[in-house]
Amino acid sequence: MTALLTVENLDARHGLLHAVRGVGFTVRAGETLALVGANGAGKTTLLRAIAGAHPPAGGRVLFHGRDLDAMPAHKRVALGIALVPEGRKLFGQLTVEENLLLGRAAGRAGAWDVDTVIAAFPNLAKRRHARAGTLSGGEAQATAIGRALMTNPELLLLDEVSLGLSPLAVDRVYASLATTMSGGTTIVLVEQDLTRALRVADRVVCMLEGRVVLSGRAAELTRDEITDAYFGLRGKVAA
Amino acid sequence: MTHDIRIERWTAASRAAVAVAGLLLAMLAAGPLFMDANAVDKLTTLFIYIILGTMWNALAGYGGLISVGQQAFFGLGAYVAVRLADAGMSVYPALLLAAAIVAAIALPISAVMPRLRAGEFAIGMWVLAELAHLVVNLDGLVQGETGTSLIALNAYAAETRHAATYWTALATMALLLLALFALLRSRTGAAIQAIRDNEEAAGSLGVRVLATKRVIFVLAAFGAALAGALWLATAITFQPKTYFSVQWTAYMVFMVLVGGLGTFEGPILGAVVFFAIEAWFGDAGVWYLVGLGATALLFSLYLPRGLWGWLQDRTGLRLLFVGYRVKPAP
Amino acid sequence: MIWLNQLIQGVLLGGYYALIACGLSFMYGVMRIINMAHGSLAILAAFALFVLADQYDVSPFVGLLVVLPAMAAIGWVLHRAVLDRSLNGGFLMPILSTFGLSIVIDNLLFQAFGADTRSLAPYIGTLSYDSWTITDDISVGQLAAGTFGLAVLLLGGLQLFLSRAPLGRAIRAVAEDPDTVGLVGIDARRVSAIASAIALVTVGIAGACLAMRATFDPYAGAPQLIFAFEAAVIGGAGSLWGTLLGGVVLGVAQSLGAQIIPQGFLIGGHAAFLAILLARLNRGGLRWPRRWAA
Numbered sequence: 069m070t071a072l073l074t075v076e077n078l079d080a081r082h083g084l085l086h087a088v089r090g091v092g093f094t095v096r097a098g099e100t101l102a103l104v105g106a107n108g109a110g111k112t113t114l115l116r117a118i119a120g121a122h123p124p125a126g127g128r129v130l131f132h133g134r135d136l137d138a139m140p141a142h143k144r145v146a147l148g149i150a151l152v153p154e155g156r157k158l159f160g161q162l163t164v165e166e167n168l169l170l171g172r173a174a175g176r177a178g179a180w181d182v183d184t185v186i187a188a189f190p191n192l193a194k195r196r197h198a199r200a201g202t203l204s205g206g207e208a209q210a211t212a213i214g215r216a217l218m219t220n221p222e223l224l225l226l227d228e229v230s231l232g233l234s235p236l237a238v239d240r241v242y243a244s245l246a247t248t249m250s251g252g253t254t255i256v257l258v259e260q261d262l263t264r265a266l267r268v269a270d271r272v273v274c275m276l277e278g279r280v281v282l283s284g285r286a287a288e289l290t291r292d293e294i295t296d297a298y299f300g301l302r303g304k305v306a307a
Numbered sequence: 308m309t310h311d312i313r314i315e316r317w318t319a320a321s322r323a324a325v326a327v328a329g330l331l332l333a334m335l336a337a338g339p340l341f342m343d344a345n346a347v348d349k350l351t352t353l354f355i356y357i358i359l360g361t362m363w364n365a366l367a368g369y370g371g372l373i374s375v376g377q378q379a380f381f382g383l384g385a386y387v388a389v390r391l392a393d394a395g396m397s398v399y400p401a402l403l404l405a406a407a408i409v410a411a412i413a414l415p416i417s418a419v420m421p422r423l424r425a426g427e428f429a430i431g432m433w434v435l436a437e438l439a440h441l442v443v444n445l446d447g448l449v450q451g452e453t454g455t456s457l458i459a460l461n462a463y464a465a466e467t468r469h470a471a472t473y474w475t476a477l478a479t480m481a482l483l484l485l486a487l488f489a490l491l492r493s494r495t496g497a498a499i500q501a502i503r504d505n506e507e508a509a510g511s512l513g514v515r516v517l518a519t520k521r522v523i524f525v526l527a528a529f530g531a532a533l534a535g536a537l538w539l540a541t542a543i544t545f546q547p548k549t550y551f552s553v554q555w556t557a558y559m560v561f562m563v564l565v566g567g568l569g570t571f572e573g574p575i576l577g578a579v580v581f582f583a584i585e586a587w588f589g590d591a592g593v594w595y596l597v598g599l600g601a602t603a604l605l606f607s608l609y610l611p612r613g614l615w616g617w618l619q620d621r622t623g624l625r626l627l628f629v630g631y632r633v634k635p636a637p
Numbered sequence: 638m639i640w641l642n643q644l645i646q647g648v649l650l651g652g653y654y655a656l657i658a659c660g661l662s663f664m665y666g667v668m669r670i671i672n673m674a675h676g677s678l679a680i681l682a683a684f685a686l687f688v689l690a691d692q693y694d695v696s697p698f699v700g701l702l703v704v705l706p707a708m709a710a711i712g713w714v715l716h717r718a719v720l721d722r723s724l725n726g727g728f729l730m731p732i733l734s735t736f737g738l739s740i741v742i743d744n745l746l747f748q749a750f751g752a753d754t755r756s757l758a759p760y761i762g763t764l765s766y767d768s769w770t771i772t773d774d775i776s777v778g779q780l781a782a783g784t785f786g787l788a789v790l791l792l793g794g795l796q797l798f799l800s801r802a803p804l805g806r807a808i809r810a811v812a813e814d815p816d817t818v819g820l821v822g823i824d825a826r827r828v829s830a831i832a833s834a835i836a837l838v839t840v841g842i843a844g845a846c847l848a849m850r851a852t853f854d855p856y857a858g859a860p861q862l863i864f865a866f867e868a869a870v871i872g873g874a875g876s877l878w879g880t881l882l883g884g885v886v887l888g889v890a891q892s893l894g895a896q897i898i899p900q901g902f903l904i905g906g907h908a909a910f911l912a913i914l915l916a917r918l919n920r921g922g923l924r925w926p927r928r929w930a931a
Contacts, residue, residue: 121819141819142819142821145819150820159813162809162810166806166809170806170823173803175822215821373732419915422918425732426665427870429671430863430866431911431914433863434863434910437903437907438904441900441903553859556736557736557740593748596740597744600738600741600744601741602737604719607733608722608734611726611727612726
C-alpha cells in the first residue's frame with residue numbers, strides 16, 4: 069500500500085507557543101491512525117495544519133506524494149482532505165440538511181450524499197430540518213462528521229469526536245463510522261479513550277508536548293507502553 | 308527574596324524628548340514677539356490641527372471608538388462661544404467656557420454612545436453631528452446657513468487678537484497634551500489600552516470598561532469643542548455648514564492614519580504633515596481633497612500603523628513614552 | 638387627512654430607504670464591514686445613468702443593463718482591493734478605508750460634473766410626477782409606488798436566494814463563521830467578493846431610484862449613507878424584511894416631522910433613529926443584523 073499522507077518534520081506555532089515540534093509520520097491508504105496524547109500535546113494544531121487551517125512554521129505535508137505547501141484549506145478539501153474540527157463548528161443558523169449540503173461545494177463525486185449520510189447516522193433522520201444550533205451533542209457530532217463525509221474525502225481527519233458526548237452517543241458515532249473505516253477511507257482520528265482508540269485503529273501515534281514519543285501498530289503495542297509514553301515516562305518509536 | 312527586575316517609565320530618548328518639547332514650547336511662546344501676523348495665524352492653525360488630531364486619536368487609537376461625528380463638538384464649541392460672546396462675555400474666557408459647556412453636554416451622551424458597537428458608534432456620532440447642525444440652524448442668532456460673526460473680536464486690535472488667539476491655542480494645546488500624557492501613564496491609561504486591545508479580557512479583570520470609555524469620550528469632546536472655539540477666533544465668522552461639516556472628520560482621519568493610529572507622537576506628526584500639505588496643495592481645490600482621501604485610503608491599506616508606527620516598529624523609538632519597560636536590575 | 642397622506646408618503650419613501658439600506662445591511666451581515674462609501678457609490682451609479690441618458694440618449698431603464706453589471710464588477714474589485722486588505726489593519730480599519738474612498742469618489746464626481754444638481758426625471762417621461770389620486774388630499778406617486786414594489790421584490794428575491802441557492806447557503810455560512818467554511822471546501826474570500834458584488838448591484842438600483850424621484854449632486858452620497866444606516870439599524874432584526882420595516886419607520890418619521898416644522902424632515906428621522914437606539918440599549922443589547930437568517 070502506498071503512503072497517502074506523509075508528515076515530515078512539521079513545526080507549528082500558536083503565538084509564542086511551539087505547539088508542534090518536528091512531527092513526522094506516514095499514513096497508508098485505507099489505514100486508520102489514532103493520534104493520542106494529553107491535552108495541549110499539539111494534536112489539534114497538527115490536524116489543522118494538515119487540513120490547511122493552520123500555517124506551519126516548518127516541515128512539509130505531503131498528500132499523494134505532493135507537497136501541499138501553503139495551499140488553503142478549501143483547496144485541500146477539493147483534493148480529498150476533510151477535517152471534522154474540534155468543537156464541531158457547525159453553522160448554527162443553518163439546518164442539518166443545509167450544513168450537509170455545504171459539503172457539496174467541493175465538487176467531489178462519491179458515494180456520500182444527504183440520504184446516505186442520514187442512513188449512516190439514523191439519529192439525524194428526524195432532525196433533518198432542525199437548526200443546527202438546537203441539536204444535542206451526539207446529533208451535532210453526527211452532523212459535523214456527515215458534513216465532512218459529504219465532501220467525499222480520501223482522507224478524513226477527526227478531532228476529538230467523543231468530546232462532550234455521553235458514552236451511548238459515542239458508541240453510536242463509532243458504530244456509524246465503522247462502515248467508513250472498513251470502506252477504504254483513510255482516517256486519522258484524535259481520541260482520548262485509549263481502549264476505543266486501540267480497538268478501531270490500525271496504527272497509533274502518541275504525542276507529548278508537540279513531539280511524537282511513540283508510534284507503532286495497534287496490535288503490537290500494549291496499553292502500558294502507550295500510557296507510559298502518554299505521560300512521558302518512557303519513549304519508543306517503532307516502524 | 309531578591310528582586311531581579313526593575314520597571315522603568317522613562318527611556319533615555321524619552322527624557323531627552325520631553326526636555327526638547329519643553330524648550331520648543333518656550334520658544335513658541337515667544338513667537339508673537341518676533342513673527343509677523345501671518346506666521347502667527349498659521350501656527351495657530353497648526354496648534355488647532357494638533358488638538359484635533361490628538362483628540363481623535365485618543366478616542367479611536369486608544370479608546371477604540373472610531374467616530375465620524377466629532378464635528379458635532381467642533382461646531383457646538385464654536386456655537387456656544389458665539390452665544391456667550393453675544394451675551395456679553397469677554398471673548399477669550401468665552402472660548403474656554405464654551406468648551407467646558409460642550410464637555411458637560413457630552414457627559415450624558417457618553418453614557419449612551421460608547422455602549423454601541425463599532426460601526427453603530429461611528430455613524431451614530433455622525434447622526435448626532437447632523438442633528439446638532441440642524442438644531443443650531445434653528446437659532447435666530449445664527450440665521451440658518453447665513454451664519455453670524457464673533458463681532459466682539461473687533462474690540463481688539465488685529466495684532467493683539469492674533470497674539471491672544473495664538474497664546475490661547477498654544478497653552479490649551481500644551482495642557483491637553485499634558486493631560487492626555489498623564490492620563491495614559493496613569494492607571495486609567497493602562498485600563499484604556501487594555502480595553503483597546505481586548506475589551507472582554509479587560510472587563511473580566513475588573514476594568515470598568517464603560518466608565519473608562521466615558522472619560523476618553525468627554526475628553527475628546529472637550530478637545531474638539533476647544534478646537535472649534537479657537538477656529539472661530541481665527542476665522543471670526545460662524546457658518547454652521549462649515550463647522551459641522553464631516554470634512555473635519557476627514558482631516559482628523561488623515562492626520563491620525565498618516566501619523567500613526569494608537570501612538571502618542573503619531574497624530575502630532577500627522578498634524579504637521581497635514582498642515583504642510585494644506586499649505587502647498589490647499590489651492591488645488593477638489594484635487595487636494597481627492598489627494599487627502601486617496602492618501603488616507605492608501606495608508607489604511609498599506610501602512611496601517613502610520614509613519615510613526617512604522618518608525619516605532621523599525622527602531623523601537625519611543626519619545627513620549629506611555630508604557631512600562633521591564634529591565635533586569637543592575 | 639393631510640396627516641394620512643403624509644403617512645402614506647412616508648411609507649412609500651420607506652420603500653426607497655429599504656432599497657438603499659439592503660446593500661449596506663447585506664455587506665455588514667456577511668463581512669462585518671460598514672461600507673462608508675455606500676452612498677457615494679449609489680451616486681456614482683446615478684451619474685453613470687445620467688451620462689448615458691444625457692449624452693447617448695439611453696433611457697435609464699436600458700442604462701441599468703450596462704450600469705448594474707458594472708456595479709457588480711466594482712463590488713468584486715472593492716472587496717479584493719480594499720475591504721479584504723483593510724482587515725489586515727484590524728477590524729476597525731475598513732471603516733477608515735471606505736471613508737477615504739468615499740471622499741475620493743465624491744470629489745472626483747465633483748471634478749467631473751461640478752456642483753449642479755442633476756436628475757433622471759426628464760428622461761423617464763412623466764413617470765416622476767404621474768400619480769393616482771385617491772381622494773382630494775391623498776395621492777400616490779407611480780414612481781414611489783413602483784420603488785416600493787421593487788423593494789419588496791428585491792428583498793424577497795434576495796431572501797429566496799439566501800435560503801434556497803447553494804451560493805446563498807454559502808453566503809450564510811460565511812456570514813456565520815468565515816474561518817470554518819474553508820474546512821468544507823468553500824472559499825470565504827471568493828464568496829465575500831460575490832456578496833460584495835451583489836450588494837453593489839442593489840446599490841446601483843437604489844441610486845437609479847433616487848435619481849429618478851429626486852435630484853442629486855456629487856456630495857449627495859453622505860446623506861444617503863446616513864439614511865441607509867438609520868433604516869438598517871431601526872429595522873434591527875437579522876432578516877432582510879427588517880430592513881423594509883426600518884425604511885418605513887424612517888420614512889414615516891421624516892414625513893410626519895416635515896409636517897410639524899419645515900426642517901422637521903431630517904430632524905424627525907434623526908431623532909427617531911436616536912430614540913430607537915436608546916430604547917434598544919436600555920432593553921439590553923442592540924441587535925444589528927448579526928447573522929443572515931433564512
